[in-house]
Amino acid sequence: MSYKRISQAAATVLAAGLASAVLPAATAGAASGAVPLPMAHYAHMLVDPAHQHVFFSGGAGSTGILVTDYSGSTVATVPGETGADGLALSPDGSTVYAALGSTDAVSAISTSTLTETDRYATGTGTDPQSVAWSAGKVWFGYTGTAPFGGIGSIDPAATPAAVTLKATGDNWYGAPILAATPGGELVAGEPGQSPAELASYDVSGSSVSLHARRLLIDGSSVSSNLGDLAITPDGKDILTACGAPYQHQLFTTADLTPDGAYDSTNYPDAVAVGADGTVFAGSDSYYGDSVYVFAPGNPSALASYSVGPDTDLAPAGVAVTPDDATLFAVSTDVYGDNPTLHILQNPAQTAATLTVTGPATVHRHGTVTLTGSLGGTAPYAGGQTLHVTRTGGGTAATALPDVTTAPDGSFTVTDSPRGSGTFTYQVSYDGSAHLAASTGSATVLIK
Numbered sequence: 001m002s003y004k005r006i007s008q009a010a011a012t013v014l015a016a017g018l019a020s021a022v023l024p025a026a027t028a029g030a031a032s033g034a035v036p037l038p039m040a041h042y043a044h045m046l047v048d049p050a051h052q053h054v055f056f057s058g059g060a061g062s063t064g065i066l067v068t069d070y071s072g073s074t075v076a077t078v079p080g081e082t083g084a085d086g087l088a089l090s091p092d093g094s095t096v097y098a099a100l101g102s103t104d105a106v107s108a109i110s111t112s113t114l115t116e117t118d119r120y121a122t123g124t125g126t127d128p129q130s131v132a133w134s135a136g137k138v139w140f141g142y143t144g145t146a147p148f149g150g151i152g153s154i155d156p157a158a159t160p161a162a163v164t165l166k167a168t169g170d171n172w173y174g175a176p177i178l179a180a181t182p183g184g185e186l187v188a189g190e191p192g193q194s195p196a197e198l199a200s201y202d203v204s205g206s207s208v209s210l211h212a213r214r215l216l217i218d219g220s221s222v223s224s225n226l227g228d229l230a231i232t233p234d235g236k237d238i239l240t241a242c243g244a245p246y247q248h249q250l251f252t253t254a255d256l257t258p259d260g261a262y263d264s265t266n267y268p269d270a271v272a273v274g275a276d277g278t279v280f281a282g283s284d285s286y287y288g289d290s291v292y293v294f295a296p297g298n299p300s301a302l303a304s305y306s307v308g309p310d311t312d313l314a315p316a317g318v319a320v321t322p323d324d325a326t327l328f329a330v331s332t333d334v335y336g337d338n339p340t341l342h343i344l345q346n347p348a349q350t351a352a353t354l355t356v357t358g359p360a361t362v363h364r365h366g367t368v369t370l371t372g373s374l375g376g377t378a379p380y381a382g383g384q385t386l387h388v389t390r391t392g393g394g395t396a397a398t399a400l401p402d403v404t405t406a407p408d409g410s411f412t413v414t415d416s417p418r419g420s421g422t423f424t425y426q427v428s429y430d431g432s433a434h435l436a437a438s439t440g441s442a443t444v445l446i447k
Contacts, residue, residue, distance in 0.1 A: 032342075032343060032344045032345070033071065033072065033342070033343045034308070034340055034341070034342050034343075035068075035071075035072030035073075035340065035341045035343070036338070036339075036340050036341075037056060037066065037068075037072075037330070037339045037340065037341050038066065038074060039056060039058045039062065039066055039339060040058065040061070040062070040337060040338075041058045041059055041060075041061065041062065041336065041337060041339070042056065042057075042058065042059070042314050042317065042330050042332060042336075042339035043057040043058055043059030043062070043084070043085045043086075043316075044056070044057045044059075044085060044086050044087045044316050045057075045087070045316070045317070045319045045328060045330060046087040046088070046089055046096060046319065047089075047319050047320070047321055047322075047328065048089060048093065048096070048111050049093070049321055049322050049323075050093040050111065051111055051112070052069055052070045053067050053068065053069060053070075053075060053111070053114075054067070054068050054069075054070065054072075054319070054328060054341075055067055055087055055096055055109075056068070056330075056339075056341075057081070057084035057085055057086070057087055057098060058084065059083065059084070059085050059101070060083055060085075060101060060102060061083070062081070062082070062083060062084060063079070063080070063081070063082050064077040064078055064079045064080065064081050064084075065077065065078040065081045065084050065087075065096075065098060065109070067114055068341070070321075070326055070343070071343065072341045072343060075114070076114045078109055078114055078115065078116060080116065081098055081100060081107060081109075081116070082100060082102050082103050083100050083101040083102030083103060084098045084099070084100055084101075084107075085098075085099045085100075085101050085128075085129045085130070086098070086099040086128075086129055086130035086131040086132075086140075086141070086178070087099075087131065088131045088132050088133045088138070088180075089111075089133070090133055091133065091182040093111060094110065094111055094112070095108050095109065095110065095111065095117070096108075096109040096111055097109075097131050097133065097138050098131065099128040099129055099130055099131040099140055099141075100119075100128065101127045101128055101129050101143075101175075102127070104121060104122050104123060104124055104125065104126050104127065104128070105119050105120060105121050105122055105128070106119070106120045106122060106128055106131060106138060106140055106154060107119045107120075108120075108156065118156070118161070120138075120154045120156070120161050120163055121163065122140065122142060122152060122154075122163060122165070123163070123165060125143075125144065125145055126142040126143065126144055126152070126165070127142055127143040127144070127175065128140040128141065128142040128143075128152070128175065129141055129142065129143065129174075129175035130175060130176065130177050130178045131178065132178040132179055132180035132186065133180060133182065134180035134181060134182060134183070134184055134185065134186050134203055134204075135182070135183065135184040135203050135204045136155070136157065137153045137154060137155050137156075137203070138153065138154040138156060139151060139152070139153050139154075139167070139178055139180060139186055139203070140152050140153075140154070140178070141172070141175040141176040141177060141178050141188060142165070142175050143174055143175045144165070144175075147173065148171040148172065148173065149171070149172040149173060149174045149175050149176065150165060150166045150167075150168070150170070150171060150172055151166070151167055151168045151170075151172070151176060151178070151186075151188055152164055152165045152166070152167050153167035153203075167208060168186075168188075168199075168201055168203075168208050168210070169208065169210075170199070170210070170213070172188070172190055173190060173193070174190065174191065174192075175191075176188035176189055176190055176191070176199075177189045177190075177191050177226060177228065177229055179229050179230050179231050179238070180203075180231065181231055181233075181235045183204060183235065184202055184203050184204025184205075185200070185201075185202065185203075185231055185235045185253050186200070186201045186202075186203045186208075187199065187200050187201070187229060187231060187238050187253060188200075188201075189226045189229050189240065190226065191225075191226050191227065192225055192226070193224070193225070193226065194222065194224030194225060194244075195215045195216050195217050195222045195223055195224055196215070196216045196223040196224055196225070196226040196240070196242050197213070197214070197215050197216065198213070198214065198216060198229075198238065198240070198251060198256055199211075199212070199213035199256075200212050200213070200238065200253045200254070200255075200256055211253060211254055211255060211256070212254070212255045212256040213256070214256050216240075216242070216249075216251075218258055221245055222244070222245075223240065223242040223244065223245065223249060224242055224243055224244050225242055225243030225244065226240060226241070226242050226243075227241045227242065227243065227268065227269035227270065227315040227316065228240075228241040228269060228270045228271050228282075228315060228316045228318075229241065229271065230271050230272060230273050231253065231273075232250075232273060232277055232296070233273065233274075233275055233276070233277050234277070235253060236252065236253060236254075236259075237250045237251065237252055237253065237259050238250065238251045238252075238253055238256070239262075239271045239273065239279065239281075240268075240271070241268040241269050241270050241271045241281070241282065241283075242268055243267050243268065243269065243284075244267075246264065246265060246266045246267070246268065246283075247261040247262060247263055247264060247268070248261060248262040248264050248268050248271055248279065248281040249261045250262075260297070260299065261299060262279055262281050262292070262294045262299055262301075263292075263299050263300065263301065264281040264282075264283050264292040264301070265283045265285045265288060265289065265290075265292065265304075266283060266284075266285055267283050267284040267285060268281065268282070268283045268284075269282060269283060269284045269313060269314075269315040269316070269317070270282030270283075270291075270313060270314070270315060270316050270317045270318040270329075271318065272318045272319050272320045273320075274320050274321075274322060274323070274324040274348070275322040275323065275324075276296070276324065277296030277297075278293065278294070278295060278296060278320075278324050278348050278434070279293070279294040279296065280292075280293055280318050280320050280327060280347070281293075281294065281318075282313050282317055282318035282329065283313065284312050284313050284315075285313070286310070286311075286312060287309075288306065289304035289305055289306045290305065290306055290307045290313040290329070290331075291304065291305040291307070291313070291318060291327070291329050291347075292304045292305075293305075293327075293347055293348050295348075295377050295378060295379065295380070296379070298377075298378070302348060302350055302377060303347065303348065303350070305327075305329070305342075305344060305347065307329055307331035307340075307342050308331060308340075308342075310333075310334070311331040311332065311333065311334075311340070312331060312332050312333075312334065312336070313329060313330070313331055314330045314331060314332050314336070314339060317329055317330040317331065318330075320347070323433055324346075324347070324348045324433040324434065325345065325346060325433045326343065326344070326345055326347075327343070327344045327345075327347035328341060328342070328343060329341075329342040329344075330342070346433055348433055348434050349431070349432075349433060349434055349435065349436055350376060350377050350434070350435065350436070351376070351435075351436050351438075352374060352375060352376040352381075352429060352431070352435035352436050352437070352438040353373075353374070353375035353376070353438060353440075354372065354373075354374055354375070354386075354427060354428075354429055354438040354439055354440035355372050355373050355375070355440050356370055356371075356372040356413075356425065356427050356440040356441055356442040357370065357371055357372060357442055358370040358371070358425070358442040358444050359444060360444070360445060361444070361445045361446075361447060362444055362445070362446050363446075363447070364419075364420050364446055364447060365416075366416075366446075367414055367415070367416050368413075368414065368415045368416070368417065368423070368425075368444050368446075369412065369413070369414050370412070370413040370414075370415075370425055370427075370442055370444075371410070371411070371412050371413075372410070372411055372412075372413070372427060372440060372442075373405075373408075373409050373410045373411070374386065374405050374409040374410075374411070374429060374435070374438070375409060376409070376434070376435040377434065377435070379407070380432070380434035380435055381405060381408070381409030381435065382405055382406060382407035382408065382409060383404060383405060383407070384404065384405045384409075384429060384432065384435070385402050385403075385404055385429075385430075386402060386403050386404070386405065386411060386427050386428065386429050387399070387402055387427070387428045387429075387430070388400040388401070388402065388403060388413050388425060388426070388427050389425070389426045389428070390415060390417060390423055390424070390425055391423070391424050391426070392421055392422050392423035392424050393417060393418070393419040393420065393421040393422070393423050393446065394419065394421060395418075395419065400413065400415060400425075403427075411427075413425065413427065417446060419446070420446045420447050421445075421446060422443060422444075422445050422446075423443070423444050423445075423446055424441055424442070424443050424444075425441060425442050425443075425444070426439060426440075426441040427439065427440050427441065
């Protein structure tokens with residue numbers, strides 16, 4: 001995966017087996033890799049952060065679910081998962097649910113043993129394709145008997161497990177794509193349709209409540225060919241990856257009104273969101289960059305990445321760890337075969353600045369007050385831990401208490417050194433998934 005940071009001073013590095021990479025000078029070189037996956041086709045991907053595993057389904061014709069570690073090395077293949085397509089993780093991280101289209105079922109797989117622990121029959125001819133977990137139930141989008149598909153639910157806590165078709169009470173032409181929050185927000189979208197269609201539900205109660213359902217037509221703008229969707233961590237918005245327009249659009253979960261867009265590139269087909277709202281927007285851009293990274297609410301990209309020449313980013317082919325530290329992207333050849341996993345560390349990391357200022361002179365027995373600022377892309381500069389060290393005055397280096405930056409990145413350091421002479425205060429930041437490490441210092445004369 002080649003990559004570049006946008007509007008940053010850059011230095012060029014090479015990653016083994018990958019295209020050249022351009023990074024800001026203040027950013028540590030990101031470790032990257034490309035690993036061919038031992039599967040003929042790709043359908044979906046799911047990150048298990050507790051075990052640092054990634055699950056891969058192969059769709060129609062596949063017979064198992066591939067599990068790798070974060071480096072792409074195969075850990076196991078879960079057998080008997082015929083036609084596995086959509087994947088979802090339970091909120092406690094113990095179970096992966098897989099939609100088994102060709103066997104009319106949803107399976108439950110233990111994330112600790114990597115074996116199937118249960119299977120729920122969804123009915124002959126239902127062909128489930130997507131799956132999501134919300135409010136104690138597993139929800140699945142299914143094709144059903146022509147001409148209509150629908151959304152079903154499974155209550156795994158019931159004995160026996162309760163499977164309900166048409167759980168939302170409405171019809172879909174095919175198996176809708178699903179996304180959900182644990183608390184009860186469920187959204188659905190019709191794939192491959194023009195104009196695209198979305199629906200939003202509240203499933204937190206004993207019955208399903210429809211928030212809104214609409215075709216995505218806004219004036220002269222028509223959204224078409226939905227490939228993927230996600231819900232922001234706060235549950236406020238739905239992120240869509242439609243083939244057109246060439247943006248990743250936002251719609252409110254409450255009533256599906258437009259709520260902004262992220263300026264990615266042509267043919268959006270994938271989207272993932274970190275736990276803090278950082279957006280990873282994927283597009284099937286054959287000749288240019290395919291994955292764009294955005295700070296929440298900012299339509300201009302922090303960085304963009306290519307999955308290589310003459311390859312396509314697979315639909316739903318982007319995933320990220322909750323802390324935004326590792327990005328996974330799956331590319332295929334022009335026929336949709338031979339999937340390759342691309343791995344990038346710290347994909348959202350940009351350069352940081354750290355400024356420290358203080359008085360030139362302080363009287364002996366006085367208090368030194370330093371102010372400063374950690375600079376970087378909003379909203380990542382707030383709430384960061386800084387380390388402070390004092391040297392000088394004929395004494396050994398002394399570690400002072402850490403300080404935490406305010407929401408705007410500002411901070412204050414106070415100290416009452418003993419003795420006199422020249423003292424240097426160094427403030428250092430270790431770096432994070434969003435901002436690179438940085439240091440700053442100020443010198444004060446005590447007399």
